[in-house]
Amino acid sequence: MAVDGPDAAAAAQGGRSASDSDATAGKGGGSANPFPGFDQLGAFIRAQRELMELSQRQLAKMAQLSNPYLSQIERGLHEPSVRVLKALAEALNVRAATLLSYAGLMDREDVPTVVEAVQADPSLTDEQKAALLGVYRSFDAGNG
Numbered sequence: 427m428a429v430d431g432p433d434a435a436a437a438a439q440g441g442r443s444a445s446d447s448d449a450t451a452g453k454g455g456g457s458a459n460p461f462p463g464f465d466q467l468g469a470f471i472r473a474q475r476e477l478m479e480l481s482q483r484q485l486a487k488m489a490q491l492s493n494p495y496l497s498q499i500e501r502g503l504h505e506p507s508v509r510v511l512k513a514l515a516e517a518l519n520v521r522a523a524t525l526l527s528y529a530g531l532m533d534r535e536d537v538p539t540v541v542e543a544v545q546a547d548p549s550l551t552d553e554q555k556a557a558l559l560g561v562y563r564s565f566d567a568g569n570g
Contacts, residue, residue: 465502467528472500474518488517505529 475485486496490513498504499514506514511529515522521543526532544550544558 464499464505464529467506467525468500468502470528471514471518471525474520475500478518485514485517489513 475482478485480488482496482500483493486493489496489510491510495504499506499510506529508526508531511525511531512522515525523532540562541559544555544562547555550558
């Protein structure tokens with residue numbers, strides 16, 4: 427199951443290797459990343475991919491992207507288009523709004539909370555919504 431939100435990105439931040447950090451720093455004397463705001467987006471995409479137990483190659487194929495291009499996005503070295511973000515969102519089973527907000531193309535306030543998303547889902551019965559929210563709240567209480 428995909429995790430949608432900042433917890434996945436935070437988990438991914440801790441999972442970066444030294445080689446990833448070196449690659450993000452750029453080449454030729456440690457030049458700065460040309461897209462510094464996209465590190466969080468890349469970390470979120472990587473975390474979602476790893477939660478789904480997909481290789482980078484598998485995700486690239488699902489989203490109809492090249493493997494090197496996806497690698498650059500995950501390392502924050504490229505600014506993906508809205509079309510690419512939508513394709514990745516579909517492949518990762520997350521809302522496009524979530525990726526757009528990580529890319530800075532949409533305000534975080536525009537992304538619904540878990541509670542709002544569950545309550546707004548027309549495919550769920552009231553009993554299912556209550557059960558999901560009960561589980562979510564128990565996890566949320568355990569983290570606070």
